[in-house]
Amino acid sequence: MDFLEGTLLGPLWSDTDYQTRRHTGFNLLISLTFWLYLFYAFYRINSSGTPFLLADNFLNWTFIGCVLFLASPLLCLIYYRCPLVARFAILSVQFGKYVALYLAFFKWLAPSLEIDFANALTSITVFLNDTVGTAIEYYTERYQTSGLFASTAVLGLIALIVGILLLSMCICLPFLYFKLLRWLQAVVDDIMWICVDFSRVLVRKKKIVVPKQMLSLVQHVSRVQRQNEGRHNKKSFKRNK
Secondary structure, eight states: OHHHHHHHTOTTTOOSSGGGSOOHHHHHHHHHHHHHHHHHHHHHHHHTSOSOSSOOOHHHHHHHHHHHHHHHHHHHHHGGGSOHHHHHHHHHHHHHHHHHHHHHHHHHHGGGGOOOHHHHHHHHHHHHIIIIIHHHHHHHHHHHHHHHHHHHHHHHHHHHHHHHHHHHHHHHHHHHHHHHHHHHHHHHHHHHHHHHHHHHHHHHTTSSOOOHHHHHHHHHHHHHHHHHHHHHHHHHHHHHO
């Protein structure tokens, strides 16, 4: 439960140690799920013409994700006041927020997944012949046998480096996208805290008058903020001790 709260609620709302721990397995799981779904979408769009079982467009998923992004602070605000069943419902909504934005990314990427295999194979063959074949032929003519072995070794090394870079990108990009979304959510949360703190100062100085319901909400947000800060300080004290 602590892991789900730290992942889906974020450090501002949860009192877990999620931020101070490494999550290599979880990051690899995100990458694996991303690429499995991408291969599935690639198969679907090249076999049946539709990339997904859910046939909505990019803007729909983006809109859903943005609405959930804006609603997220309010859900997090009441999270610890809710019973266990409601907490799981809030965590499910938070999970759905990330799923919607990943699906928006897939929808945006979908047109690039449709490939004409005949032309693709021809293009790859021409590219390899114009680059690899030409390089080997040039150095073989110039340096004979030593040129053949040297050019083959250099091209093999280049292919290895490119392969490692591509593999690293394939592993890192999916969970970096997740971290980007979490960072954007943290920005939205921080903006809300700033607005609440500013409103609290104005109310205290009687610069503005707000309805009782709004004042109660502001006070509750401030109380949650102090409670979360107290939990973080208590856990930090225990770790240092």
